[in-house]
Amino acid sequence: MGELRGLPVEVERLESSEEVRGRIAELARTSWELRAMQPVGAKDKGREEQRNRRDVLDALERGMAMRTVVHASVLDDPRKVARLRELHAAGDLHRVVDEPIQQLLVFDRAVAFLRITPVAGSPGALLIRQQSMISILIDLFEQTWARAREVTEAVPKLSPREREVLGLIAEGRSNSAVARALSISEAAVGKHVAGVFAKLDLPATDDVNRRVLAVLAYLRGAVR
Structure with missing residues (x-):
């Protein structure tokens, strides 16, 4: 907890990737809405990828509304394309952008996660509860979503x-x-x-x- 120009700022710094994953998993079990932006990153490990996929499918089955913006470079990986299409069909609506984006998650317009260092695969994140900051992040997401392509319109990129x-x-x-x-x-x-x-x-x-x-x-x- 810190202060910005004398006003309390509800921002928590999470240093490790394990802590970030744990806090995200907690919110995923109880939230009803998720906005996400996912840049291309390091390849997921097999078990971790399966666990993340199952968590998303479970949340969708529970009724969570999800929208996800991904970077077009994900289309270079057939496994990621297959996973994206599976999740999109299950209700996690995806759109694709060519411009660089940073990793962002916003749960229920109430809690946001933003990567500390804007480098794919870097550990740690900022957990944000301060409402004016969350409103700015939601506006960023919505502007990005509005100019993104539908995933069904994304053109596969061959080598x-x-x-x-x-x-x-x-x-x-x-x-x-x-x-x-x-x-x-x-x-x-x-x-x-x-x-x-x-x-x-x-x-x-x-x-x-x-x-x-x-x-x-x-x-x-x-x-x-």
Whole structure:
């Protein structure tokens, strides 16, 4: 607790990531509304990612209203894209921005978490209860949300190599022909093709040809 120009400021400094996660988990179990901004960060550890995903799904099932703004760089990671789409479908509405954003959580217009150091993966956060500061953070969120793209409109971003592979497939070439053209192994081509399928959300089914759908997306300019 400190003072700002003689007025009490309800700001608590949380030093460790463990403490931050614990306080967020407490609020997630009792709050009814969450606004979040998530920049790209370090890759989640497997167990931690599963736990976070389950916590969000549990909160949604309980009736919490969630809106989340994410940075477009998340589209570079097929696992994160799959998770984003799952949560979006479950009710955690997502939008995407290209501009840099800082990590922010606001629960029930009453409590906010803001990362102490604006660097992805850095420990600690400020826990804010001071209402005028929370109002400013909510305004920031709403302005960012208003200019963000719907997640369903976000264009998947392929790596340069994935674009090369997909471009050659669009010419009608097989994986072995693509491998020869790029002087890489056929196994490497298969890996790049799998990455394209994941980013375009094309699961393996007996009903559709994923290569055809990927080529159609490429020709329509639906990937970048």
